[in-house]
Amino acid sequence: MKTRYSFGGDEHVFVEIDEEMSLEAFFKSLSMTNAVREAKIAGVTEICPANASFQIKFDPDVIAPNDMMAELKGFEAAAESAEKTISTRIIDIPVLYDDPWTRETLMRFRERHQDPSATDLEYAARVNDFPDVDAFIAAHAAAPWFVSMVGFVAGLPFTYQLVEREKQIEVPKYLRPRTDTPRLTVGHGGCFGCIYSVRGAGGYQMFGVTPMPIYDPKGEIGYLKKLMLFRPGDIIKFRAIDRAEYDDTVAAIDAGRFVPRIAEASFSLDDFTADPAGTNAKLLETLDA
Template sequence: MSDTVTLTNPARYTWGGDEFLFVEIDEAMSLAANFTANAMAGHLTAEEVDGVIDICPANASLLIRFDPDVLPHAQLEERMRRIERAVEGLSHPTLATRVVEVPVWYDDPYTGATGARFRKGHQRPDGNDLDFAAEENNLASAAEFIERHHSSPWLVSMVGFVAGLPFMFQIVPQPEQLEVPKYLSPRTDTPALTVGHGGCFACIYSVRGAGGYQMFGIAAAPIFDPHQKLTDFADFMVFFKPGDIVKFKPIDEAEYERIQIEVEAGTYVYRQASVVFDLQQALADPVAHNRHILEALDGV
């Protein structure tokens, strides 16, 4: 996590063929770099520029697809550099967003059984992912790791890899961040809605498939709904977007099964609240900032 708001170097602009502009904010992920990428993407979206086809913000960069017959390369780069300067000039960077509660059955039998099938490709063949994660973070037990995992909020830094999968960055001082290496050899199977972790990033696998992140539990409700059956997906089949804030809520098997019934009936709704992410406060006093975020959710 960066301890300053201002980035030391200007963004790097490179072209991908005739239709893509890649803007690299920083080489390393930080709250400041991610805020800049999302803020620049937000400015460009708001300007509704003819010729811009798609805008894809990532952890510390953004990719813009455009039609060069409508929007010349030089004009797009000039506009983006102006937007970059405007974002850098913000005296108090904030982002109007939402905090979402995500129920998770930690240490569940589904990810446990999958992990057991792939121990040969793991750093700790004789254990499980949670025990390994606890050891890697010098914690006394898997229970302590789970407590650390769900007690602080996470910022959705980007969405991708597969449809609807959010990458999340823990909003805590860098020495307190949970970090766990990926599997030595990727799995060919991961249960849908697995809560995983690789490096400093958490994720939720939106669909079943291959993966290499450590597995800690399973989320109870969909985050990708191509049939848009649930109310939360009325506008779009992907639930999360960059800038969202996630608060994991530990649940037991009974609560997990209750939520499954609601999901099947089409009545489940995520608990969420509108909040303002304050970059300066998150960097200067993350404890107070996180308390403010969680109080908004508790007030729902």
């Protein structure tokens, strides 16, 4: 991987680890951004990690741009040899796949879709060579998903499924973005999944909806006192539910009784690379313990 450094105006340095997403690129980016944070460089005002890149905002009156660039380049060699194990969390996310709300929405925007005659799930199953929607949903929910970044809108996680590259689900975004997406839609575009934290425009294919809020700007939901649920490095396990469990979960959240299933875990990139299925099984055992 060839890291590229560039200035973004007078107050930013953009660092591209790789042109494509990979866990290797993510871990290198994570190591470098952690190093910046720990170094407490005078003048750094914001650290913004992304899928395979990151951006640093700085005050040029405190640190000169070239000096900022030099500081960042100094962290790269250490990042190459850094231990690729992180302490993280695995989070259970219930999903009502093929729900009535995303289905109603997607039907309003078929003229913007690659296949106006199919639902998003039907299209995704076909282009990924699954025999039917049920088989596609089973694959989507089978292996956990790695949160590679949080952003675009507040609290929205971009996720990358922890499977071998040849098993990655890939679906193009809509030909033209929608002007509406239900809140808490589970979507997918390219190789990335996401959960829409708020209602709004969007271009990802819509597979279902979770009853579980992931962003609460008022901090009124018990498990969202820090406003947002996810942080980079978290691991999501999607779990298919029926309408009855969806309604029960919504009622429990409204009553303040809902507690999400979250377990502390350790994730090793080397272990995953050597044995993806075995690593995933251990992660899921941690969640179920």
